Amino acid sequence: MTKVNIQTEHIIAYLDGKLSKEDTDTFEKQMQDSSELQKEVDDLRFICDASQKLYLQEQIDVDKHWREVSRAMHKNRFRQKIGRYFRYAAAILLIPTLISSVYFYLRAYRLENQPIEQVVLSSAYGLISKVTLPDGSEVWLNSGSKLHYPKHFIGDHRKVYLSGEAYFKVSSDKKYRFDVALSNGFTVSAYGTEFNISAYEDDDEIRATLANGSIEIRNEKKPIPQVLSPGEQAVYNKVTDNMMVSDINLYMVTSWKDGKIVFRRTEMAEIAQRLSRHFNVNIILQSKKIFNYKYSATFTTETLEEILQLLEKTAPIKCTMIEPEQASDYSYSRRTVIIEAR
Numbered sequence: 001m002t003k004v005n006i007q008t009e010h011i012i013a014y015l016d017g018k019l020s021k022e023d024t025d026t027f028e029k030q031m032q033d034s035s036e037l038q039k040e041v042d043d044l045r046f047i048c049d050a051s052q053k054l055y056l057q058e059q060i061d062v063d064k065h066w067r068e069v070s071r072a073m074h075k076n077r078f079r080q081k082i083g084r085y086f087r088y089a090a091a092i093l094l095i096p097t098l099i100s101s102v103y104f105y106l107r108a109y110r111l112e113n114q115p116i117e118q119v120v121l122s123s124a125y126g127l128i129s130k131v132t133l134p135d136g137s138e139v140w141l142n143s144g145s146k147l148h149y150p151k152h153f154i155g156d157h158r159k160v161y162l163s164g165e166a167y168f169k170v171s172s173d174k175k176y177r178f179d180v181a182l183s184n185g186f187t188v189s190a191y192g193t194e195f196n197i198s199a200y201e202d203d204d205e206i207r208a209t210l211a212n213g214s215i216e217i218r219n220e221k222k223p224i225p226q227v228l229s230p231g232e233q234a235v236y237n238k239v240t241d242n243m244m245v246s247d248i249n250l251y252m253v254t255s256w257k258d259g260k261i262v263f264r265r266t267e268m269a270e271i272a273q274r275l276s277r278h279f280n281v282n283i284i285l286q287s288k289k290i291f292n293y294k295y296s297a298t299f300t301t302e303t304l305e306e307i308l309q310l311l312e313k314t315a316p317i318k319c320t321m322i323e324p325e326q327a328s329d330y331s332y333s334r335r336t337v338i339i340e341a342r
Contacts, residue, residue: 008044010027011040011041011044012044012048014027014041015041015044015045015048116150116151116152116154117150117151117152118148118149118150118151119148119149119150119151120146120147120148121141121146121147121149122141122145122146123141123142123143123144123145123146123164124143124144125143125144125277125278125279125280126143126278126279126280127143128140128141128142128143128256128257128259129141131147133149133153133158133160133171134149134150134151134152134153135153135158135171135173135176135178136171137158137168137169137170137171137178138168138169139160139166139167139168139169140166140167140257141164141165141166142164142165142166142167142198142256142257143277143278143280144164144200144277144280145162145163145164145165145166145200146162146163146164147160147161147162147163147164147166148160148161148162149161153176156176156177157176157177157178157179158173158176158177158178158179159178159179159180159181160179160180160181161180161181161182162180162181162182162197162199163182163183163199163200163201164198164199164200165196165197165198165199165200165256166180166196166197167194167195167196167254167256167257168180168190168194168195168196168197169194170190170191170192170193170194170195171192172191172192173191173192174191174192176191177189177190177191178190178191178192180197182197182199182206183199183201183206184206184219184236184238185219185220185221186199186206186217186218186219186220186236187217187218187219188208188215188216188217188218189215189216189217189218189225190213190214190215190216192213193210193211193212193213193214193215194210194211194212194213195208195209195210195211195213195215195228196208196209196211196253196254197209200277203238203273204237204238204239205235205236205237205238206235206236206238207233207234207235207236207253208228208233208234209232209233209234209248209250209253209254210228210229210230210231210232210233211230211250211254212230213230214227214228214229215227215228217234217236217243219236219243221241226243226245228245231247231248231250232245232246232247232248233245233246233247233248233253249264252264255298259300259301260298260299260300261274261275261278261298261299261300261307262297262298262299263295263296263297263298264296265294265295265296266294266295266296267291267292267293267294268285268290268291268292268293268294268295268339269285269291271295271311272285272339275304275307279304279335280334280335281304281334281335281336281337282334282335282336282337283336283337283339284336284337284338284339285339286338286339286340286341287340287341289341290317290339290340290341293315293317295311295314295315297310304337305321308321308337311339316341316342317339317340317341317342318339318340318341318342319337319338319339320337320338320339320340321335321336321337322335322336322337322338323335
């Protein structure tokens with residue numbers, strides 16, 4: 001076989017399969033005898049492959065490109081520099097991609113496998129607290145209430161725990177359900193709506209009121225959920241284990257989040273309970289006759305003393321305030337209000 005003069009064009013023609021069978025055999029024989037030629041072919045094959053992948057979308061003629069470059073630069077110098085360039089470029093592009101992939105994988109793994117930090121929000125007596133949850137949902141927390149929620153929501157739904165009263169404005173998410181877990185195995189669920197829940201531990205009833213949208217009330221004891229419509233309130237009695245649904249005055253139920261105490265023909269027993277919780281005092285009703293009294297009023301910035309004075313003016317009752325006393329351990333008891341008939 002005749003030895004041919006090897007040029008870059010000749011190598012490219014070989015790589016493209018454009019040499020005749022005789023020239024191909026001759027070329028391959030020379031590669032076997034020359035490690036330098038073999039390296040040159042390997043380097044140029046790498047360059048051609050890399051160029052074709054990088055510029056495929058632009059439909060660059062790889063053969064023409066390399067012929068033009070080879071006429072402008074010395075063959076060996078060009079091969080060495082461009083070979084290093086593509087290797088470095090590939091490494092530079094690969095490193096941040098690899099780092100990003102590892103970072104997001106480890107972050108997701110930690111979030112899924114490590115205990116999620118829990119946040120406990122408590123609203124002091126006489127105060128209303130507001131918090132924005134990790135998903136953007138807003139919650140108003142009434143006096144003497146607690147809300148437990150994760151620092152991050154992870155999984156196929158969002159879940160919080162409530163003890164007391166809260167108004168929820170749930171950020172809409174059709175994919176991930178929002179659950180409010182209560183005592184007695186109750187859960188109020190929604191996907192994006194506004195509702196009020198009153199579930200104090202010392203109350204005999206749990207009340208869920210829907211402002212707009214839709215909610216489901218589920219009980220572990222009863223598999224069929226109760227669905228509410230706007231303006232409806234579901235009342236579950238812990239003693240009788242019964243639930244009733246009825247229409248309700250939304251303003252009276254939800255106005256507390258705006259700092260108002262609203263009574264609409266409200267019985268004295270409920271008034272005493274709400275004032276006791278709001279002002280952190282003990283209120284004792286001395287006569288059964290008082291239980292039948294009903295009041296309608298709206299209070300905003302009034303103190304407890306001012307409210308009691310107004311109650312005395314509208315009904316034959318007398319209110320006596322007993323100031324707290326210091327115990328042997330230096331703690332103080334709560335103030336007590338005694339309401340009796342005149």
